[in-house]
Amino acid sequence: MLFNEQSFIFIFLPVVFVGLLLFRFTSSKLSIWWTILCSFFFYGFHAWEHIPLLSGSIALNYCLGLAIEKSKGNQRSLYLLVLGILCNLGVLALFKYADFLLGVLGTGQTLGLALPLAISFFTFQQIAYLVDLRKGRISNPGFLHYSFFVSFFPPVDCRTNRSLPAYHSPT
Numbered sequence: 001m002l003f004n005e006q007s008f009i010f011i012f013l014p015v016v017f018v019g020l021l022l023f024r025f026t027s028s029k030l031s032i033w034w035t036i037l038c039s040f041f042f043y044g045f046h047a048w049e050h051i052p053l054l055s056g057s058i059a060l061n062y063c064l065g066l067a068i069e070k071s072k073g074n075q076r077s078l079y080l081l082v083l084g085i086l087c088n089l090g091v092l093a094l095f096k097y098a099d100f101l102l103g104v105l106g107t108g109q110t111l112g113l114a115l116p117l118a119i120s121f122f123t124f125q126q127i128a129y130l131v132d133l134r135k136g137r138i139s140n141p142g143f144l145h146y147s148f149f150v151s152f153f154p155p156v157d158c159r160t161n162r163s164l165p166a167y168h169s170p171t
Helices: 006-024 028-044 048-070 075-105 119-135 143-151
Strands: none
Touching: 006 028, 028 048, 028 143, 048 075, 048 119, 048 143, 075 119, 119 143
């Protein structure tokens, strides 16, 4: 589903909007959960098999973020940051460049992996999150807000829930 498709404009967007209006009056947590659910639906609309990738990426980076914040100020936080960057870039490289590399090596085989929607976006967004945590620019926002931050395509400040033009870390 693309942003300019009729199904997005006349079905998906109104359902999301009505849900947000309803949940707004009951609980802010419900509206955040609703937005995460709708974001995952949008993400997986054409390729549901990529939902575990996004979910796993969120879970891994959130756990790494907790560990980095817990070990702030010592060498362990640097190792955890490097591990996080390598894991994120490794997954990105696997999906974007594995078939190219196999072709260059002349193996005659490919993995045939479909490129997940916005993989570069959420990968670099999460790397920036880990770096900012290590530098002490931000603190851990909690799993619900972090999931919202990563899965919602227009970037949102996970501490204030305000829309941002790009990833933003206050200094």
